[in-house]
Amino acid sequence: MNVSWGHAVSEDGVHFTEYPDAIMPYNSKCSVASGSAFVDVNNLLGKGKGTVIAAYTALQALQYRGRPRVTQNEGQMLLYSLDDGMTFKRFENNPFLSVPDGEYWRDPKILEVNGSLVAIVYEPVGDERSTSVYASKDGKAWSLVSKGEKFHECPDFFEMEVFDGNEKLYVMYGGHGQYSVGRFEDFKFIPVEQGGFLDYGDVESVYAGQTFSN
Numbered sequence: 001m002n003v004s005w006g007h008a009v010s011e012d013g014v015h016f017t018e019y020p021d022a023i024m025p026y027n028s029k030c031s032v033a034s035g036s037a038f039v040d041v042n043n044l045l046g047k048g049k050g051t052v053i054a055a056y057t058a059l060q061a062l063q064y065r066g067r068p069r070v071t072q073n074e075g076q077m078l079l080y081s082l083d084d085g086m087t088f089k090r091f092e093n094n095p096f097l098s099v100p101d102g103e104y105w106r107d108p109k110i111l112e113v114n115g116s117l118v119a120i121v122y123e124p125v126g127d128e129r130s131t132s133v134y135a136s137k138d139g140k141a142w143s144l145v146s147k148g149e150k151f152h153e154c155p156d157f158f159e160m161e162v163f164d165g166n167e168k169l170y171v172m173y174g175g176h177g178q179y180s181v182g183r184f185e186d187f188k189f190i191p192v193e194q195g196g197f198l199d200y201g202d203v204e205s206v207y208a209g210q211t212f213s214n
Helices: none
Strands: 005-010 016-023 030-040 051-060 073-081 106-113 116-122 131-136 143-147 156-161 168-173 178-185 188-197
């Protein structure tokens, strides 16, 4: 089973030109599963202003030379592109977030917030869902700073201006389309509105969409 990140470019959001896969597995045992990307406008990761940074889960392939199905993965990986996302290189300190044995933590949403790197990661333990928040100043040393909403996989997180007001709030949602609106203070998401859904159609048609930061 090969899972990778495809690549298509559009000038108008309607007509796309497809290119070879942007990110391929680095070995035959791991797939390139869900993640996110942002433009490093402040050079936090030291590869130059305007570098495209991508984060994904190295998910163990379901089959490899007849071995049994597994759910363990190798953790969250960090890559960078110096050619506007056409090709990517791996950072040396991968995985930047490891996964405990037997766990299935995945789907990093990575972005910059007030001069720090933030990664939102889906971290279920048993039947309990959890969205954890990690922070870093350089992309090398990461700390768990808070636990967020109990959304189901592929979390997204971004800031928006409040309509007809002077305030900015953050939106967090999961792959199933449920969202919360709140403040992000000291790396902790504090909801002020709970329980909404992105739409009321077929969830599979809009499942796990991601925004691209900066």
